[in-house]
Amino acid sequence: MREYEAVIARVEELARQLGLRWDPVVFRMSEVEEIAEVASMGLPNRFVHWYWGGAYKEIRLQQDKSLLSILELVLNARPAYAFLRRSNTYLQNVLVIAHVYGHADFFANNHWFRKSNKNMLNEAERHARVFRAYEASYGRATVDSLLDSCLTVATTVNAFERDPARRRKRLVYFLEEHAPLEPYEREVLQAVREEAEYFDLIQRTHITNEGWATFVETALLRELLSAREWAQVCVHLCARPTPYTLGYALFGAIRRQRGFEGALAARRYYEDVRLIDETLTQELVDRLDLFVYDPRDRSRNTQVDAVKEMLIEQKLYRGEPRVEVEDPDHPRDLVLVHVEEGRKLDPRRIALYLKAVHALWKHPVRLRANGKLYTYDRRGLSTA
Amino acid sequence: MRIHRGRIAQHKHDELLRAYLKQNLHELIQQKELVVDGKVKTQLTTLDLPTLRYGDEEAYLAQGSGGAGRSFGAGEEGVQPVGGLLGGDHHGPEVRVELDFDEFVRLAQEVLLEELELPALQRMPRGGEVETEDLPELDDLDRMGLAADLNLEETLLSSLLRNVRERGVLDYEVDVRQDGWYFVEDPSSVRNHRSLEVYVLDISGSMRGDYLALVRKTIFLLWYALERRYPTNLRRYVVFQDVAEEKSREEFFSVESSGGTHISAGFEKAMEMLQGVSEYDTYLFLFTDGETSSGDFELAKRKYEEALDRFDLVCYGHVNPGSRGVGGFSEYVQEVARRRPNATFANLVDMASVREALRDLLARVDGGGKVRCGSTRRSSRGWRN
Numbered sequence: 001m002r003e004y005e006a007v008i009a010r011v012e013e014l015a016r017q018l019g020l021r022w023d024p025v026v027f028r029m030s031e032v033e034e035i036a037e038v039a040s041m042g043l044p045n046r047f048v049h050w051y052w053g054g055a056y057k058e059i060r061l062q063q064d065k066s067l068l069s070i071l072e073l074v075l076n077a078r079p080a081y082a083f084l085r086r087s088n089t090y091l092q093n094v095l096v097i098a099h100v101y102g103h104a105d106f107f108a109n110n111h112w113f114r115k116s117n118k119n120m121l122n123e124a125e126r127h128a129r130v131f132r133a134y135e136a137s138y139g140r141a142t143v144d145s146l147l148d149s150c151l152t153v154a155t156t157v158n159a160f161e162r163d164p165a166r167r168r169k170r171l172v173y174f175l176e177e178h179a180p181l182e183p184y185e186r187e188v189l190q191a192v193r194e195e196a197e198y199f200d201l202i203q204r205t206h207i208t209n210e211g212w213a214t215f216v217e218t219a220l221l222r223e224l225l226s227a228r229e230w231a232q233v234c235v236h237l238c239a240r241p242t243p244y245t246l247g248y249a250l251f252g253a254i255r256r257q258r259g260f261e262g263a264l265a266a267r268r269y270y271e272d273v274r275l276i277d278e279t280l281t282q283e284l285v286d287r288l289d290l291f292v293y294d295p296r297d298r299s300r301n302t303q304v305d306a307v308k309e310m311l312i313e314q315k316l317y318r319g320e321p322r323v324e325v326e327d328p329d330h331p332r333d334l335v336l337v338h339v340e341e342g343r344k345l346d347p348r349r350i351a352l353y354l355k356a357v358h359a360l361w362k363h364p365v366r367l368r369a370n371g372k373l374y375t376y377d378r379r380g381l382s383t384a
Numbered sequence: 385m386r387i388h389r390g391r392i393a394q395h396k397h398d399e400l401l402r403a404y405l406k407q408n409l410h411e412l413i414q415q416k417e418l419v420v421d422g423k424v425k426t427q428l429t430t431l432d433l434p435t436l437r438y439g440d441e442e443a444y445l446a447q448g449s450g451g452a453g454r455s456f457g458a459g460e461e462g463v464q465p466v467g468g469l470l471g472g473d474h475h476g477p478e479v480r481v482e483l484d485f486d487e488f489v490r491l492a493q494e495v496l497l498e499e500l501e502l503p504a505l506q507r508m509p510r511g512g513e514v515e516t517e518d519l520p521e522l523d524d525l526d527r528m529g530l531a532a533d534l535n536l537e538e539t540l541l542s543s544l545l546r547n548v549r550e551r552g553v554l555d556y557e558v559d560v561r562q563d564g565w566y567f568v569e570d571p572s573s574v575r576n577h578r579s580l581e582v583y584v585l586d587i588s589g590s591m592r593g594d595y596l597a598l599v600r601k602t603i604f605l606l607w608y609a610l611e612r613r614y615p616t617n618l619r620r621y622v623v624f625q626d627v628a629e630e631k632s633r634e635e636f637f638s639v640e641s642s643g644g645t646h647i648s649a650g651f652e653k654a655m656e657m658l659q660g661v662s663e664y665d666t667y668l669f670l671f672t673d674g675e676t677s678s679g680d681f682e683l684a685k686r687k688y689e690e691a692l693d694r695f696d697l698v699c700y701g702h703v704n705p706g707s708r709g710v711g712g713f714s715e716y717v718q719e720v721a722r723r724r725p726n727a728t729f730a731n732l733v734d735m736a737s738v739r740e741a742l743r744d745l746l747a748r749v750d751g752g753g754k755v756r757c758g759s760t761r762r763s764s765r766g767w768r769n
Binding site: 053054056060242301352353356 | 386388389390391392393394395396397398400431433434435436437438439440441442443444445446447448463465466
């Protein structure tokens with residue numbers, strides 16, 4: 001790490017001149033395996049679940065292809081933890097360090113991130129230890145299948161939602177309040193929900209966060225690098241995934257309109273939906289070559305409104321079906337409703353999904369979708 | 385000490401995946417094109433949490449291929465689905481599970497052994513000492529060896545060359561440490577306990593579905609048993625319908641069932657495989673439903689007799705998952721197998737009959753094998769008469 005001390009000091013100085021403010025950053029030199037591990041699990045020392053295993057395998061395979069591989073990881077905590085890859089070249093790591101300060105600034109200043117749990121690293125480790133203890137007393141298989149159910153329903157979290165009545169429409173909050181759970185089951189569900197909220201925030205600000213970090217990175221590197229070094233890193237900057245380039249282009253547009261001060265204000269108050277809604281223009285859509293593709297008739301829609309709608313829908317509902325909890329008539333009732341009646345749900349997944357919910361609710365679970373009423377109880381799935 | 389959580393998670397994931405594949409083995413094994421590019425492609429997606437998804441194909445956000453969108457899955461040319469919009473914890477779209485063929489075979493063998501309650505076998509060590517009463521044939525040279533095995537001619541020659549090179553003198557001044565050449569045993573001859581296995585498979589129109597599943601399972605089990613005992617066996621693969629063709633191991637499992645049944649063609653091609661490998665024990669395994677095309681019966685009989693003379697053991701598997709009576713060419717083979725010691729007949733109805741057939745077969749192979757394992761010479765006549 002010592003060889004980077006000078007460049008880190010220089011980057012911090014430049015970042016301060018740009019008007020960035022951040023909590024301390026701890027850099028850590030790590031092996032590809034460790035990075036793949038944290039990237040697949042989301043947090044270091046988190047509880048081990050088979051679900052991360054598939055992602056871990058995939059990331060390990062990708063790390064052999066240099067352009068798509070993960071160069072760095074930053075965790076939203078106080079202090080922020082940044083993992084640098086030992087196999088990076090010096091220049092790659094300089095790139096990464098500049099990028100990390102963009103994230104650190106975003107973590108410390110963005111309206112939504114300031115309210116986030118900065119102690120999640122420790123929380124996740126504590127959760128893992130608690131789960132291990134439960135494995136000892138209730139059996140590994142019991143805890144594993146409980147975790148399967150909890151992770152399945154935890155996709156319904158919303159980190160932005162504060163209104164209790166609207167939260168109760170979301171399955172995971174409803175179950176936490178009303179399901180007849182054993183104390184240890186409730187604790188596990190709560191822990192999984194807290195972690196899911198931490199990731200939900202990251203997902204809902206992904207484009208803004210990465211866009212800002214890339215924006216800051218280029219601003220810093222322009223000062224820092226010689227023309228020759230700049231030419232070398234350009235390949236890496238251009239090969240970034242779409243969320244990076246999209247976010248970067250949006251912040252560029254903001255700076256052209258409102259100056260760097262305007263960009264600083266945007267990073268403070270925006271999350272993805274607002275950023276896209278306010279700044280995406282037809283010109284940007286054309287330049288980035290974005291379009292909505294329909295595989296059924298192979299048509300492309302390049303209208304900004306269509307692209308915007310698709311992006312915002314992705315951001316609001318993660319491309320997952322919107323299923324809400326209906327107000328119950330009876331305390332043992334749980335009726336889920338698929339809100340967009342026109343669209344069909346994959347019937348193969350319904351039985352497994354309802355089984356997972358039933359494991360937590362312990363009474364019959366109903367789902368209204370595809371023009372049918374599915375019921376899952378002790379005897380399994382039935383349709384009416 | 386670091387706990388390798390990633391690897392533990394992957395292990396858990398793979399174990400679940402294996403359990404899932406095992407449940408679906410019977411369907412998987414029936415795919416006509418089992419192996420494509422060395423991989424077994426499955427219809428299974430990687431394991432996922434059972435969250436709800438949309439059923440129909442939907443429009444999605446995409447980017448022209450000029451951009452740097454990450455691509456996964458099959459998209460149209462010039463259309464890259466935009467992935468990773470959510471980043472972090474969110475997983476990408478479903479990926480179909482692919483297995484290496486070898487991995488698939490191992491998996492299948494595990495399931496089958498369990499199903500048949502056959503014992504797991506130890507792998508025969510490939511290195512180590514081989515017990516033999518023959519004197520070793522010292523037909524190779526090495527720089528290291530026993531003093532008694534010194535090869536004078538080569539040693540003197542290399543000493544001469546060295547002296548010319550180093551001192552410029554045409555002289556023999558032998559330094560054994562530098563110039564010594566020794567006779568040693570040719571390492572390849574130690575591992576020469578090889579047999580030839582020729583697999584012949586009927587791929588006429590009727591061999592599909594359950595027929596194919598049963599044959600493949602039987603072959604996997606045969607491989608298992610024979611590979612553990614005789615790891616260096618040579619294997620050849622032949623498929624036939626109206627005509628016969630040699631195939632590679634992987635192509636053997638990716639053939640389209642079609643055409644008529646000319647069993648004679650299968651035998652004929654199998655005998656071609658014998659060329660140049662006459663020093664080995666030779667086994668022929670033929671699998672068919674026995675319904676040879678009209679007009680081929682007499683020729684098939686003759687070819688069968690000929691194969692019996694040329695192969696050390698001819699195993700005939702009558703594939704019969706419907707458990708019908710044995711008729712046609714199979715009936716004839718069943719009759720011959722009672723008379724000829726090196727002919728076997730197995731009526732493969734279900735996995736239980738496969739087990740019986742296997743046990744019967746291995747008893748015969750091992751009967752010959754015991755003698756053969758101890759020597760490098762051909763010794764298969766032991767069970768021939």
